[in-house]
Amino acid sequence: MTTHSSTIVRVLCSRVSEHTGQAITVQGWVHAIRGMGGLAFVDVRDRSGIVQCVLEGQLAESPLSLESVVTVTGTAAASSKAPRGIEVHASGVTCISKVEAPLPFEINKKNISARLDTVLDHRVLSLRHPKVHATFRIQSALAGAFRDYLSSRQFTQIFTPKIVASGTEGGSNLFPVDYFEQKAYLAQSPQFYKQMMVGAGYERVFEIAPVYRAEEHNTSRHLNEYVSLDAEMGFIRSEEELMDLEQHLLAYMFERAAAECEAEFALLGVEVPVPGEIPRIPVAEAQQILQRKYGKTSPKGDLDPEGERLICQYASEPNKPAFVFVTRYPREIRPMYAMPASDNAALTASFDLLFNGLEITTGGQRIHDYEQLSESIRSRGLDPTHFAGYLDVFRYGMPPHGGFAIGLERLTSRLLGLPNVREAAAFPRDRTRLTP
Amino acid sequence: MTTHSSTIVRVLCSRVSEHTGQAITVQGWVHAIRGMGGLAFVDVRDRSGIVQCVLEGQLAESPLSLESVVTVTGTAAASSKAPRGIEVHASGVTCISKVEAPLPFEINKKNISARLDTVLDHRVLSLRHPKVHATFRIQSALAGAFRDYLSSRQFTQIFTPKIVASGTEGGSNLFPVDYFEQKAYLAQSPQFYKQMMVGAGYERVFEIAPVYRAEEHNTSRHLNEYVSLDAEMGFIRSEEELMDLEQHLLAYMFERAAAECEAEFALLGVEVPVPGEIPRIPVAEAQQILQRKYGKTSPKGDLDPEGERLICQYASEPNKPAFVFVTRYPREIRPMYAMPASDNAALTASFDLLFNGLEITTGGQRIHDYEQLSESIRSRGLDPTHFAGYLDVFRYGMPPHGGFAIGLERLTSRLLGLPNVREAAAFPRDRTRLTP
Known part of the structure; x- marks a missing residue:
């Protein structure tokens, strides 16, 4: 985990594709995490949308949890395999607010599977x-x-x-x-x-x-x-x-x-x-x-x-x-x-x-x-x-x-x-x- | 008092000057009344402002009271003597809502002369x-x-x-x-x-x-x-x-x-x-x-x-x-x-x-x-x-x-x-x- 993110201006997740090849920072909530052979794919969600971040090597070991608030610095890169054709190759990840409590329901599925009362309680x-x-x-x-x-x-x-x-x-x-x-x-x-x-x-x-x-x-x-x-x-x-x-x-x-x-x-x-x-x-x-x-x-x-x-x-x-x-x-x-x-x-x-x-x-x-x-x-x-x-x-x-x-x-x-x-x-x- | 006003489209008081020479209708509250030798000058106030209406002959005898709601039909006419250079020469006046109660304070003076409590009560x-x-x-x-x-x-x-x-x-x-x-x-x-x-x-x-x-x-x-x-x-x-x-x-x-x-x-x-x-x-x-x-x-x-x-x-x-x-x-x-x-x-x-x-x-x-x-x-x-x-x-x-x-x-x-x-x-x- 590194903390040099504060020097690079934040880019909204939905605008990352306008910065291909550039060093950028995204900030938001950890929407989804997928591990795959030494790589971690972390979807970061902000008010504008979601972008996939790719964490390699030691970064892939970052102890992230769903819905934690993070700052990811890295390079915006076009990728035909990424969900929206764009991803961030992370060079640093900082956890701003860590979620330790279990989530009462999943919010990264197509719909929330919970009763309305539970949805409203949380x-x-x-x-x-x-x-x-x-x-x-x-x-x-x-x-x-x-x-x-x-x-x-x-x-x-x-x-x-x-x-x-x-x-x-x-x-x-x-x-x-x-x-x-x-x-x-x-x-x-x-x-x-x-x-x-x-x-x-x-x-x-x-x-x-x-x-x-x-x-x-x-x-x-x-x-x-x-x-x-x-x-x-x-x-x-x-x-x-x-x-x-x-x-x-x-x-x-x-x-x-x-x-x-x-x-x-x-x-x-x-x-x-x-x-x-x-x-x-x-x-x-x-x-x-x-x-x-x-x-x-x-x-x-x-x-x-x-x-x-x-x-x-x-x-x-x-x-x-x-x-x-x-x-x-x-x-x-x-x-x-x-x-x-x-x-x-x-x-x-x-x-x-x-x-x-x-x-x-x-x-x-x-x-x-x-x-x-x-x-x-x-x-x-x-x-x-x-x-x-x-x-x-x-x-x-x-x-x-x-x-x-x-x-x-x-x-x-x-x-x-x-x-x-x-x-x-x-x-x-x-x-x-x-x-x- | 006549009632043929409804056939002419309403013009806001502040826009009367754009209709010089035309037959128009204004609607609003009677802001002020001044009588002068067979003439009555009636200021009509609507959400946009105030316009002077001139009532002659029998119309000048119309039993109008301050703050009553009226429809005035007439002709828009430029007048160097009118407060805003424009007035309405009335051909008909209809009272839509007549005020019979005495007003607790005057609202056609530069400021209201009443205590704040009275101002708020009314x-x-x-x-x-x-x-x-x-x-x-x-x-x-x-x-x-x-x-x-x-x-x-x-x-x-x-x-x-x-x-x-x-x-x-x-x-x-x-x-x-x-x-x-x-x-x-x-x-x-x-x-x-x-x-x-x-x-x-x-x-x-x-x-x-x-x-x-x-x-x-x-x-x-x-x-x-x-x-x-x-x-x-x-x-x-x-x-x-x-x-x-x-x-x-x-x-x-x-x-x-x-x-x-x-x-x-x-x-x-x-x-x-x-x-x-x-x-x-x-x-x-x-x-x-x-x-x-x-x-x-x-x-x-x-x-x-x-x-x-x-x-x-x-x-x-x-x-x-x-x-x-x-x-x-x-x-x-x-x-x-x-x-x-x-x-x-x-x-x-x-x-x-x-x-x-x-x-x-x-x-x-x-x-x-x-x-x-x-x-x-x-x-x-x-x-x-x-x-x-x-x-x-x-x-x-x-x-x-x-x-x-x-x-x-x-x-x-x-x-x-x-x-x-x-x-x-x-x-x-x-x-x-x-x-x-």
Whole structure:
């Protein structure tokens, strides 16, 4: 083991081929070790990829272990036998951080062979698996594209509080927080605040932030803390503008992620869909289709998870990604701020977006008239005085407006075909999981 | 009042001058009304700015009130008497949302004449004041530039949980959360998680998310919930690289914000500083300077708020923005994960960044050796088994690494010269404030 590596600039594993014949240093984790008659082949993995290093003579005896962090100095050399046509002929190896503990599962195989709970218990290890790693690179790209698209359309990024005095929907599914002498809760959504920021004159706003749902559900679709991509805009004519916006936004996000994460999508074997014109089906019509085509009965005014899967199946070609806007939900199953449909006061100007069988968005136009909103609150058996801070903006001049929210983990899981939404959260929080 | 406005496409107030002679529609809030002999001059404000509309004859009798939301149709006309050389000769005015409530303060004067508490109590109104509005446009630009700079340097955006099982610093200043049957807390920082993501193979990560401090302080510098701009990177040689990174990052953020928000900075009368080479002063030396120059005694190993102000004053030219890195804090006042200085085990490879008299960043290199970190935890009287999820990454291969966090509201308030950090939070949370 030698330590003269610090004098040579580090080259990322994926860029070694640009330095053929040169003395270089690579740094990363020991991904795999293969010994062969006095030679050792060590795959080094960094944030960019993997490169094979060849250790000869005494170096081949280096006591390396999987996942240790190493610095390898040597010469980049083309090799038809190396996995990517390039390898590093090592002249020195330094172990920066040695792994002595046994690994709970192997991360240098095609997939991790372990139960999801084990994968999540040892998250810092499982995230190193190239496929899992790819998931969160793609998630980062999706979030960045969300921001860029909306910024280019003059949306302002907002930061609103997650500690709130009351819930947006009347008080259920809230996590209580001890806030000094006061009782507080974690925000279920930035709904009120994003509306307030529209009315505060920003007109077009977005937020990328965690939201909290104290739901008892423990399913493959639910997280108790997740990242909500929220958008809200003023001076709209109807909810159709919001669906137009989301459709174009998603097309941009997918296109950008595909361009930025070409290698990641290839590794995952995922072809990125290009959402075109997304069908908009009133929920009552969707229910009729489900009944007629699949003999499926739906709950009143809504679709259940099986119905969501089937209507996506109905709306798409076989084995193609499916997007469906389900629209015109009845008032009784939408929140008090939902704008009644212009032609039918029993329905709302609202929508859900289903993607590959799962709801990833709820959105709609909101009531902007103070009296109408106060009345809607009372009609739910709630007291408008409990919403004074929110209602203020409606007393001080509020334009027609609406918006939507996309669950980032659900979007990621549907795009990548991950069966459980927990796989799309770096450190998921569910009914029982608080660590790591 | 007429309603034929919906057939003409909306033009933003700031763009009216591009449509001279054309029939247009503007939409926004009634910023000011001036009557004059059968004429009414109505200033309409939207997200882009303000335009004067001239109402004649019967239209001048329209019962408009300040802050109502209106649609004005008319003809764009150049006018040397209009405030911006352009006005709209109205042919129709529609009130979309009428304000009947009295306004708690005027927002069409140069500044708001009201106490800060009143300004915050009626936040949706105060945010409409052009100067307050500008503050959060600039904040949005700063956050976007933070993301873009780090993305361009191959940092991955991460999303880590804010509901955690234990604190990063041993349990003080935590807000408790009822998490089903378990006791949980709100994260004081993403410190552990960003380190874990570095060690999980992403190497370079950033996060833009809220953090929570249950501090009893009720000062002009403290918020109990704020937005933390966090960065962390692996394979560093020393904390000097982190200070280099932050220096370049801030220069980029300020440059980008200045370019995107030229009008906003002009309105606020703020000249955006260009941080060049920021001085790096060991805290012991800073203390000596304070003693020698100002006869000021400092607390052991640290600077107090007055010391932070004075050392900024010392390091900058009079009336110029001041940046100072204060470095080499003693171990006893830094967290257990702080890397000891390479040449003095009683000190740490850490730094704070002061900006115009206030600490806006804490950063440093972290310990990456498992045994050393376990020992450091024990030396604080803490139990390493309570940090098992965090310590895992150090057992499974961890490179040298470090990072820093910038408080977004503090950065904004220092940049804009806002005396109270609450003015840089859209909806601040402090010792007593939970609403709006």
